[in-house]
Amino acid sequence: MGTKPESTGEVHKTAVVSPFIKSFAGSIGGVAEAGCLQPMDVIKTRLQLDKAKQYTGIVNCGKQIIAQEGAKSLWKGLTPFATHLTLKYALRMGTNAFYQSLLRDQSGALSDGRRLAAGFAAGITEALIVVTPFEVVKIRLQQQRGLTKELLRYKGPVHAAGLIVKEEGILGLWSGAAPTVMRNGTNQMCLFWAKNNFDRIFFNKEEGDGRTLQPWQSMLSGFSAACLGPVATGPFDVIKTRLMAQQKSDGPARYAGLLDALVKIPREEGILALYRGLLPRLMRIPPGQAIVWAVSDQITGYFENRQHQ
Template identity: 65%
Template sequence: MAENGNRNQNQAKIVPPYIKAIAGSIGGVVEACCLQPIDVIKTRLQLDRSGTYKGIIHCGATVARTEGVRALWKGLTPFATHLTLKYALRMGTNAVLQAAFKDPKTGMLTNQARLISGFGAGALEALVIVTPFEVVKIRLQQQRGLSPELLKYKGPVHCAHLIIREEGLLGMWAGAAPTVMRNGTNQAAMFTAKYTFDKLLWIKQEGDGKVLQPWQSMISGFLAGTAGPICTGPFDVVKTRLMAQGQAGVDGKYKGMFHAIKTIFAEEGLLTLWKGLLPRLMRIPPGQAIMWAVADQVTAMYEKKLLAA
């Protein structure tokens, strides 16, 4: 009886998926506002075939000098919206999948199940949210200048409308395959690593009532966010190229994910498949640090106040 009571008590302390979703969405807003310039620079570097930009600092300085400082926040609206929805779906889906994979008797979750849950959450977010929002974001970011009359896309809504009209609805899902591979792999690694670092560094497990300080969450989140960009660099470059070219554009040289990888490797060399890696490392690990610092505090409020009642 006592064992059953302890088991039920532990199960009751599991944070529900909707709390995880809310925590992730709030963290996404904060992350987007802080790190949008790095994302703009990453996109410009990945699309630069002529060597216009000499590096991260030169790219940022050139954009700010020639297009204005506000250009570094191009695409912020779709980026912030997409991060908010993406993190809500990611955190919620991962929580649901982890609950489904837990051993019903012990409540334990294996590392393999944690990886599968993370990949499933990443793949779903890629198809439902990330791909269409990033298509719009990249089309906006690749435009040079700020004068509306000189720009093809006047804003996020106009951009989406024009893409659908000119390229069909599937145009919003250009680059979906590499996006699924990138996000699935990223989240499989990230959720597993975050759990591992929390446990090793801070002796923290979900539902134990221990509240991490924001700086502790930032360290765990930063470390968890480093492996993904290195492993998924080629998928990210290919995704950006496919999304930028469109389906009916004159620059439609890439026929799909594998054709793009082969073509980029043959024409531009192996290292091009990791182009933009440094700005990704400047954006993703700090982004995960910011997001987890916020998300962990929201989750801790639920654990501390509601579950203690």
């Protein structure tokens, strides 16, 4: 059940790892996740933008992309996606640890309510600083059809970002910021609270106790914790994708903002349209979090153990 320092009969104090170390651990986990799960993210985006119902499901979408555009198309947007995940997890883990440090009581304890608040604040921070601009670029690249660069509007991440700023202004990179804030805040609120509780329930692991879970244990609790967020935030994710995909060159925007999209999408396409892409999100996010926690727990656990020696 993981490694634990030999007992000396003394009561060990809680080891609080620096936000910088947690930030580093998160960034390494993000690199690992991006390389493994990019195809599922491409499929999720295509399904969310599929108003004409071209795709009948995840497998059909993947097959059509490969048949029409080649297997490499499943890795469209990988550069911004990998950079985005690396920065996002560094910021998420670091700011969550920072907010937790502000909310701990004098003994260093953290209540469930304060843990939820720290996660929500970390999600808002990452949404505004990293997630929104990178996802705008990623989604613009992913919605393009074909492989011939000459026929594509956006030639790559840098070109896409430059063209968006030129045509839509710098705020164009923050299209869909409101639903992204709600999605990420709620996601991280659920994630950090659930991961801490699943560690305790499954493996009797308390934060800062000097134990390091085995990678498979971190993967199990991380996977389980990550299942809550996508279900709770499905509508925000669909609205975010629709808003980010809107381009001024296409004419007047279909959706004026979060509330407008929240009304129009179910009215025009049915309530279930707000949960399009939920299955691929569940196939991508929990496995991704399993990978991230398997890596980051090993790094943070190493430093926790050193504090207990």
